[in-house]
Amino acid sequence: MDVPAHHPHLVHEVREAGLAGVGQCEVRQRTDAQEGDLARRLEVPLVASYHTPSGEYAAYLSVDGTVERVVRGTATAYERWFLDRAAVVVVPSPETGRYVREKVGTDTPVAVVQNGVDTDFFRPVDAERERAFRERHGLPDGPLVGYTGRHGYEKDLEVLVRAADGLDATVAFAGDGPARAELESAADEVDADVRFLGFLPREELPTFYSTLDAFAFPSPVETQGLVALEANACGTPVASVDAGALSDTIDDGENGYTAPAGDPAALRDVIRRTLDERERLREGCLDRREATSVAAAVEDLRGVYADVLGGDD
Missing domain, CATH: 3.40.50 (Rossmann fold)
Incomplete structure (x- = not known):
């Protein structure tokens, strides 16, 4: 040695x-x-x-x-x-x-x-870059909910797919992993506009986060949930499960809302609430940039x- x-x-x-x-x-x-x-x-x-x-x-x-x-x-x-x-x-x-x-x-x-979080990198982008991102990835106008990260079975991402059923929003998954094929199959079974974008270059992530109206995070196994903090740093509130480190990372009514783990209906409810209160929650997200x-x-x-x-x- x-x-x-x-x-x-x-x-x-x-x-x-x-x-x-x-x-x-x-x-x-x-x-x-x-x-x-x-x-x-x-x-x-x-x-x-x-x-x-x-x-x-x-x-x-x-x-x-x-x-x-x-x-x-x-x-x-x-x-x-x-x-x-x-x-x-x-x-x-x-x-x-x-x-x-x-x-x-x-x-x-x-x-x-x-x-x-690298807050010099993860920061809100202007509306023009958001529009260009939607056009580049074929995303429609209207409410946009998203997730980025590994598509692993432990992340409980199928809960998000089920939560999208009947949701008046597009749900975009960025990233890839072993569970992706099953997630795509599950998406075919729900009444929802679910898109799979694949891996995004790191330089696109601030624009991805900023374009979202809500970041959805159903994983119950996070030890911090850094992507939630990155989304917050870009001004985007988080609808997550009340489990693992997300119980500490997300303060209900401040930078997002939480729901019980493994419950698609409950997650759907907090996604809707997060979308409804997006502008107010955005201020709470930006107020945390220095602390995180x-x-x-x-x-x-x-x-x-x-x-x-x-x-x-």
């Missing part, structure tokens, strides 16, 4: 792409064991980031209930072993923090640091580092 030429004050293990380091620390994408060994060899604290509860995806990796239980148990035991070695666990939402304490079962302190920015997240992470190092900054 290579050891950095400088001597860091701490080592921060980042499981997934996220915040980079701030100040004199060592941030590397290695295996968990390598990170723990590096911190131990350098005799510095280990900070661990936790973004994805891998045990929760066991059902999608297993062929039967027995295998699922083994996969889930093994994943959780490994996570607990690693997190117990850290000085603090950084999580992107209060819900993920609760999961780490209650499900993983670690006693290591938890600090919530959101994955910040990368700069705010970096300051929060700097504070975590300072606490670990005993107040040094």
Whole structure:
């Protein structure tokens, strides 16, 4: 294992792409064991980031209930072993923090640091760009509801398709994934205008979000729901489920509305309410831009580092 030429004050293990380091620390994408060994060899604290509860995806990796239980148990035991070695666990939402304490079962302190949104990039666009986006993708005038992200079974996207039934709006899915074919089949069975746009280039995402009248998010497994914050940063309110991190990310009546998970009729109701109150909710979304920015997240992470190092900054 290579050891950095400088001597860091701490080592921060980042499981997934996220915040980079701030100040004199060592941030590397290695295996968990390598990170723990590096911190131990350098005799510095280990900070661990936790973004994805891998045990929760066991059902999608297993062929039967027995295998699922083994996969889930093994994943959780490994996570607990690693997190117990850290000085603090950084999580992107209060819900993920609760999961780490209650499900993983670690006693290591938890600090919530959101994955910040690049608010210089994700910002409202002008009406001309919105019109051009609709024309480019063959989207009609009128209310537009959308989702972007992986089309995975765990995202419960069929709930959104069912919620579109009878909705006086076009529903646009951007992205792709293993569930897409089944979603397209489900869309054929409902009385709704459902479109599948495929992958959008990243540079189109601010225009996509801005063009939407509501962003719909039926996934119950989010550890933060960054796309919801990106939509908000573009002035678009979110109709989501009251589950996972979305319970914390979406404040009813402020930046969107929430419905019980797995209930198409309830999601349809909050989509309609979000559309009806779109202009008022837009102001609440834009008011949150600074608080959810990368700069705010970096300051929060700097504070975590300072606490670990005993107040040094």
